[in-house]
Amino acid sequence: MQDIHHKTSIPAAHRRSSARRSGLAKALLLLALAGAGPAMGDAATPAPTPAPLTFGILPIGGPAESLTAWRPMLDDMSHALHQPVRSISVSTYEGLAQALNEERVDIAFVSGRLALQAVTLDRMQVIAQLTRGDGSHGYHAVLLVRRDSPLHSVADLLRQPGHWRYARGEALSVSGYLVPETQIFASRNLDSDTFFASVTIDNHQNNALAVANGEVDVATNNTADMERFAEHFPDQFARLRVLWTSSLIPHAVIVVRRDLDPAVRQAVVGFVTRYARTGPHVAAELEKLKRIHDISGFAAAGNSALVPFADIDYQLDRRRALSAQWVSPAALQARLQKIANDHRQLLQQLRAGKP
Numbered sequence: 001m002q003d004i005h006h007k008t009s010i011p012a013a014h015r016r017s018s019a020r021r022s023g024l025a026k027a028l029l030l031l032a033l034a035g036a037g038p039a040m041g042d043a044a045t046p047a048p049t050p051a052p053l054t055f056g057i058l059p060i061g062g063p064a065e066s067l068t069a070w071r072p073m074l075d076d077m078s079h080a081l082h083q084p085v086r087s088i089s090v091s092t093y094e095g096l097a098q099a100l101n102e103e104r105v106d107i108a109f110v111s112g113r114l115a116l117q118a119v120t121l122d123r124m125q126v127i128a129q130l131t132r133g134d135g136s137h138g139y140h141a142v143l144l145v146r147r148d149s150p151l152h153s154v155a156d157l158l159r160q161p162g163h164w165r166y167a168r169g170e171a172l173s174v175s176g177y178l179v180p181e182t183q184i185f186a187s188r189n190l191d192s193d194t195f196f197a198s199v200t201i202d203n204h205q206n207n208a209l210a211v212a213n214g215e216v217d218v219a220t221n222n223t224a225d226m227e228r229f230a231e232h233f234p235d236q237f238a239r240l241r242v243l244w245t246s247s248l249i250p251h252a253v254i255v256v257r258r259d260l261d262p263a264v265r266q267a268v269v270g271f272v273t274r275y276a277r278t279g280p281h282v283a284a285e286l287e288k289l290k291r292i293h294d295i296s297g298f299a300a301a302g303n304s305a306l307v308p309f310a311d312i313d314y315q316l317d318r319r320r321a322l323s324a325q326w327v328s329p330a331a332l333q334a335r336l337q338k339i340a341n342d343h344r345q346l347l348q349q350l351r352a353g354k355p
Contacts, residue, residue, distance in 0.1 A: 052084035056108035128298035141175035175222035186319035212236035
């Protein structure tokens with residue numbers, strides 16, 4: 001199967017035309033009809049191979065590592081669906097967001113905030129949510145410092161604006177940006193991008209390494225990624241200490257295109273939600289999932305699983321509005337009312353399972 005790794009985006013050669021998508025259903029129909037066999041005297045005609053499905057992966061660690069980790073499960077998916085499944089992994093949230101927006105991905109494993117964008121803007125729908133081997137219902141964002149850091153609380157951090165060096169995730173990263181920004185900074189009418197002496201943006205692994213190596217003073221991360229970091233970088237992990245822990249964040253989800261052929265979509269849902277849960281190969285499938293991130297399977301879910309992430313957006317938008325400068329109190333109230341109305345409409349859409 002073809003795996004593709006790109007640093008920030010996916011080349012246009014993998015863009016699929018509408019004709020190709022509609023051809024998928026025709027190919028499946030031909031496969032079904034092929035079982036009747038050729039007419040007397042006609043030469044047997046092999047059934048056409050269905051167009052490949054493209055599975056987008058938000059990397060955990062690095063893009064190449066993620067492709068390798070997911071490949072065994074995706075090979076099983078290809079076998080179960082009788083259809084090629086190729087995978088693409090990018091190094092940034094924006095890269096995968098672009099691929100989703102440009103309809104170059106059929107199925108994707110994404111964080112909650114990126115899934116929210118895919119559902120509301122890119123005609124995708126949630127079909128399943130990750131479950132972990134420890135039975136947890138989510139994970140926590142954290143702030144990391146060196147073990148010998150003079151920082152021992154958030155109060156210590158906030159006491160010296162313009163002093164510390166900060167490393168965070170991209171704006172679409174739930175634990176790397178949105179949750180710390182909402183729960184620590186926006187709640188105090190602060191903006192992390194202006195509070196610190198310097199701000200760098202990178203993935204969780206590199207940010208943790210930056211703290212361990214003394215390149216920054218504090219960085220965002222999360223409890224799930226720190227488990228993997230401890231395995232891969234035990235010496236650097238030993239130099240770290242958790243300064244702050246967030247409230248619970250729901251696990252990542254799998255989304256699929258809503259315009260995917262219904263039969264194919266149903267087959268994908270069935271495969272994903274049964275994988276490592278039922279059948280004669282559960283033990284082997286669980287071992288394959290552990291290579292990804294101690295995943296124990298995927299529970300059936302819908303768009304309503306994204307409500308907590310919509311609430312995070314709402315809180316951040318509201319607190320930013322309150323801290324901004326306005327020409328009049330009426331202008332501020334109008335902005336707050338629009339934020340509240342938009343949030344209410346979004347929740348209605350998510351709970352109804354609508355785009």
